[in-house]
Amino acid sequence: MASKKTPEINGGSMADISFLMLIFFLMVTTMDSEIGLARRLPPMPDKNQKVEDLKVNRRNIMDLKINSRDGVMAGNKIITSEQQLEDLVVEFLTNPANSETLPSKKVEFIEGFGDYAVSEGVISVQNDRSTTYSKYIEVQNVLVKALNRIRDDFSRANWGKDYINLTEDQQSIVRKAIPNKISESEPKDVTKKK
Secondary structure (H helix, E strand, C coil): CCCCCCCCCHHHHHHHHHHHHHHHHHHHHHCCCCCCCCCCCCCCCCCCCCCCCCCCHCCCCCCEEECCCEEECCCCEEEHHHHHHHHHHHHHHCCCCCCCCCCEEEEECCCCCCCCEEEEEEEEEECCCCCCCHHHHHHHHHHHHHHHHHHHHHHHHHCCHHHCCCCCCHHHHHHHHCCCEECCCCCCCCCCCC
16 A cells, blocks of 8 residues: 655745734834923032022912822812813913902012012922822823913013014023923822722
8 A cells, every 4th residue: 555645735935924914014004103202300419519408489389199099189279170180380480460369479680681570489289199190191191282372472572472473582482481490299199008
């Protein structure tokens, strides 16, 4: 009896096909773009530098808290919308009526512009460890939007155009007149039992 051989399948072309499929999927697949915050961290302090206790007037601080259920509070006000938060931040940082409950202003000389009353307001953001990242980003975006709105108003009042359309020197003046003072507090974990 003759031995029956099973025919083999040529696998040489399978490797080529797999390689081509891999290249195809790499070329047509899109990757999700990362979102993040454009923040520049302060430089590391000098090792020999003494720590100074900053005394900040209570009226110059807006406590902004995000709880574990993504609720937002500014001071003792419950924030229900992004627009409400933006308007509250703009009013806090500009203090248009020179209210005694809103931040004080300090007259500073800005080179290329002159004397200007700069707000001493600081926004202190604190979130819970269970706060969702999307809510944190949303609040940060509203803060940046409010700051940009104030800078645009200042730019239009002095140069007749938005901040983004100013020269580098003019933008520098605007940044000194309307500084970005957002402080991040250490997140708290309110779910921990003491």
